[in-house]
Amino acid sequence: MKRLLPFIIILVVLGVAIGSVVYMTKPQAQPNANASPSPVGPKPSPTQAPVKTGVPGADPPHTMGPENAPVKIEEFGDFECPPCGLFHPILKQMHQEFGDKLHITFREFPLPTHNHAIPAASAAEAAGMQGKFWEMHALIFENQNTWKTEFDVRPVFEGYAKRIGLDVERFKRDVNSDRVEQRIFLDGKRARSMDVNSTPTVFLNGREVPFQSLPADTLRVLIDNELRAAGTK
Amino acid sequence: MIKESHREPRQSAIDNRQSTIPLYVAAALLSLVGLGDAVYLTVQHLTGQSVPCSVTSGCEEVLTSSYAAFSGIPLAAVGAAAYFSVFSLATLAVFGYRTAGLLLRPLVAVMVLVSLWLFYLQAFVIRAFCQFCLLSAAITIALMIIVLVAWKKGS
Numbered sequence: 001m002k003r004l005l006p007f008i009i010i011l012v013v014l015g016v017a018i019g020s021v022v023y024m025t026k027p028q029a030q031p032n033a034n035a036s037p038s039p040v041g042p043k044p045s046p047t048q049a050p051v052k053t054g055v056p057g058a059d060p061p062h063t064m065g066p067e068n069a070p071v072k073i074e075e076f077g078d079f080e081c082p083p084c085g086l087f088h089p090i091l092k093q094m095h096q097e098f099g100d101k102l103h104i105t106f107r108e109f110p111l112p113t114h115n116h117a118i119p120a121a122s123a124a125e126a127a128g129m130q131g132k133f134w135e136m137h138a139l140i141f142e143n144q145n146t147w148k149t150e151f152d153v154r155p156v157f158e159g160y161a162k163r164i165g166l167d168v169e170r171f172k173r174d175v176n177s178d179r180v181e182q183r184i185f186l187d188g189k190r191a192r193s194m195d196v197n198s199t200p201t202v203f204l205n206g207r208e209v210p211f212q213s214l215p216a217d218t219l220r221v222l223i224d225n226e227l228r229a230a231g232t233k
Numbered sequence: 234m235i236k237e238s239h240r241e242p243r244q245s246a247i248d249n250r251q252s253t254i255p256l257y258v259a260a261a262l263l264s265l266v267g268l269g270d271a272v273y274l275t276v277q278h279l280t281g282q283s284v285p286c287s288v289t290s291g292c293e294e295v296l297t298s299s300y301a302a303f304s305g306i307p308l309a310a311v312g313a314a315a316y317f318s319v320f321s322l323a324t325l326a327v328f329g330y331r332t333a334g335l336l337l338r339p340l341v342a343v344m345v346l347v348s349l350w351l352f353y354l355q356a357f358v359i360r361a362f363c364q365f366c367l368l369s370a371a372i373t374i375a376l377m378i379i380v381l382v383a384w385k386k387g388s
Contacts, residue, residue: 002328021276
């Protein structure tokens with residue numbers, strides 16, 4: 001038995017290691033199990049989190065949906081952050097599903113760990129100065145994997161500017177303008193005042209939504225909850 | 234007299250071996266921590282982008298960089314295999330398998346070199362540090378020290 005003991009220990013450790021990888025790489029079953037119960041019962045809710053107002057960010061903010069919509073979502077995002085890229089289609093889907101009931105705001109929060117985050121935020125803001133923030137926002141997020149590996153991203157974003165019909169010369173000037181810099185700075189100040197230190201950080205009617213609740217299935221339930229609380233559903 | 238002189242070196246060899254046992258136990262325990270760390274990183278890598286990007290941590294950056302996988306195999310998984318090997322060899326060494334203790338030396342040496350290379354990549358190429366990768370590097374360095382001490386004691 002003693003001769004076998006080391007081999008038994010080794011096999012047990014191997015089993016535990018492989019077992020935990022297999023168990024933890026199957027997350028699909030879990031969020032669904034949490035999200036699928038009846039839509040009336042208790043739900044994962046961000047309402048535990050306190051409402052945060054924070055200092056104002058860039059004015060006017062980039063928004064979609066009517067100002068008086070019952071549900072307001074504010075995202076602090078970084079264009080180079082992969083989970084933000086994944087969240088982009090989710091938010092787009094929510095916008096389509098909830099339409100006029102949802103007001104969406106995007107705030108710039110370029111992280112220092114990302115080389116191209118500030119140029120990307122500047123490109124989106126510069127497009128915003130010609131009234132096409134959301135078009136640029138979508139292009140930058142949808143092509144994240146293409147430009148994030150580039151050494152110089154400016155020509156890529158100028159290409160996007162041309163594609164969405166911007167005045168490219170003006171865009172090139174605006175990207176480096178004080179106004180764009182100031183807007184990013186103000187959004188960052190707002191982020192800090194609301195204790196945002198990672199992206200995407202999403203606020204639903206002023207309350208922070210836990211990162212785990214950002215998949216479409218859970219977010220939809222949370223928005224429904226807010227609509228119900230507001231008496232519009 | 235002859236008997237005496239025969240016994241002495243043998244006895245001291247046994248003493249030496251005895252005195253290295255706590256070292257190999259420590260190596261086995263440390264490699265378990267390393268294994269846990271590497272398994273966690275492997276899971277993060279495989280489930281992909283399941284952690285938000287953060288002001289303080291560069292894990293997302295490091296784990297999604299082109300250096301995080303080597304011809305399709307996540308580096309963290311290679312690390313997990315390495316820690317598992319260290320654990321196996323150290324456990325066998327505790328139970329008196331001398332060869333296992335000897336094999337630990339080249340294995341840990343390679344791990345130290347790889348850790349240094351990965352540290353260089355994080356510091357100068359990716360320019361982001363991932364705490365879990367740094368923990369792994371620290372464990373490898375500690376393992377190296379243990380193996381060196383055991384080497385000195387065992388010989």
